Amino acid sequence: MRVLSNEDVEQLLSMADCIAVHEEMYRDYADGQALLVPRIDNLSPTGEAGAYYAFKQMGGAWPRKGVQALRINSDIITQPVIDGRPRRVKQPKANGRWVGLVFVFSSETGALLAIFPDGVMQRLRVGAANGIAMKHLAREDARSLALIGSGWQAGGQLLAALSVRAIERVRVHSTRSESRSAFVREARLRHPELDIRATDSAEECVEGADVIMAATSSMVRVLEPGWLKSGVHISCIKSQEVDQQLLDRCDRIVVHISAQPKQYNNVMPGTANVGKEGGTGWWNAPGNRFAEYPDLAQLVAGRAAARSSPDEITCFVNNIGIGLQFAAAGALVLEKAEAAGLGHSLPDDWFSETVHP
């Protein structure tokens, strides 16, 4: 049994590799050759006033690679008001650290093969999904990117865009000016060939962009329908960043997973503040068109059409993550870690038994 670190995963897994293995997995999922284990968020009280405990689980089996993945998050969540708006904040209460873990099992022997933190892979797989969608939906000649958001996920989205299109110009906007400046400084160091700068408004950011990527923690729409010009591709990492009105301005919409619009919430009665987080939005509001949209697996497998003209406005909504992404990236990381001899090796007998369970 191998214990890997975020640093190991970062060293082993490039965005390009991640996109390639995810495309293979989505194709299998479209063909009924991979099993999605739904995401369930289990919410219960914790000791801290106003906070709650969220235990999130998602999984997936990918027989082609002989793996079953399980990804869990074990978070203490608060909802402080920041800049006048309630935010959902995961508190690093485990000795100043967060707890998100991926477990990879063999579906050939049952053995637990690996455990590693989810953070680096989590960003890569979100990026990979949006990158794959962009590959099929954005114009081939897209050169300019508008990025709304400048946090950890925004970096993954930028990497994904650069992996699938010859992006030359990037504009970045987020509500916190220090954050966007820092993001731009770092991106210039990493990608000196890019023309990249921050903008003071979201509207200025999207002006002239071939591709708009939202990568925020916003609970409300971050784009105005009137800003969309013909031929643009829109990408977002959560459903709340868009709404039905904005989607109705688009010609072609693809969601990440059509089988599960959002997680199932399993809530202990009396758990503080959970209600505020919602679970409702355009995707389950009356008159929504969620059920009409094909999903990424169908797009990758050619069962849903890609962009069909340069003028179309296209949109990809990364509505929810799936454990199968961790099966795909996990199988690849494990293969590479074994070849490189990376990680801490623990006795397999600690994680198996002679007692018939």
Place this chain on the structure above:
Amino acid sequence: MRVLSNEDVEQLLSMADCIAVHEEMYRDYADGQALLVPRIDNLSPTGEAGAYYAFKQMGGAWPRKGVQALRINSDIITQPVIDGRPRRVKQPKANGRWVGLVFVFSSETGALLAIFPDGVMQRLRVGAANGIAMKHLAREDARSLALIGSGWQAGGQLLAALSVRAIERVRVHSTRSESRSAFVREARLRHPELDIRATDSAEECVEGADVIMAATSSMVRVLEPGWLKSGVHISCIKSQEVDQQLLDRCDRIVVHISAQPKQYNNVMPGTANVGKEGGTGWWNAPGNRFAEYPDLAQLVAGRAAARSSPDEITCFVNNIGIGLQFAAAGALVLEKAEAAGLGHSLPDDWFSETVHP
């Protein structure tokens, strides 16, 4: 983070302790003070012909003890025909071993606190549930026990019965005579004070018994309705051991969990042999009365009545296990392991992260 073994769990956890901590948990569950995370079995193909891969997950949060438990089983399953009957057999393919694991998290900090194999605890918690039910449903003066089954679970059921009633006489029957003889030999060594012997038939076994416990892997009823005498208590570890006709002969019936009659099966299309396992039975057949039966938590909390007369025929059906049992036993084992300094200690930083997940 502490890695414990089955031997550690066995050393730390007695049946009496297990029953006590489970009673506390069931009371909280009845009061809405514990969160059940449903059991889901995820079934997909494996490399071996005729076999399939089963990844089972169940969990639960128990805020009083500040824990969230997750129990998984990662099994290669075949259905060989043994003695003319199809059996469900878990193949120990992980280097000759099985893979069932319990993960205990802190719902106060999010940290992963412990990992251990599930086998020993699995038997203790099944025994604890049936023992608690017997405590509330069997006659106080019950002295004689009929045990149908002589496998691993039967040993746990015997321990549970001895914990809650002053049993003096035990009769054991199972279809395999070598197995029942071996069981009796071992039980005599462990419990020399008991009058214990094997019988050639199930009917002879239950003759004159105050309590009948079934602990088999049978997919069909193991008792005949005509065998039930007034005042007897019946206990079983799976729904298939009884049926609606048998239950209709009883005056008072309690099930383990009313919220979830059986696991949810999440099956990948084309997975071999899964259909044979069923998912149907009396509990979802037309005319079944499952919904009328209170559950163990209601019984423990006094919301459902216990035995009310010496003549009643009572029955407890352990219809499905819940992850909350592992939260209860897990919290106790962890407390004891910390006090005793047992197990392998691994760096907490391996199982947490500085990256916001």
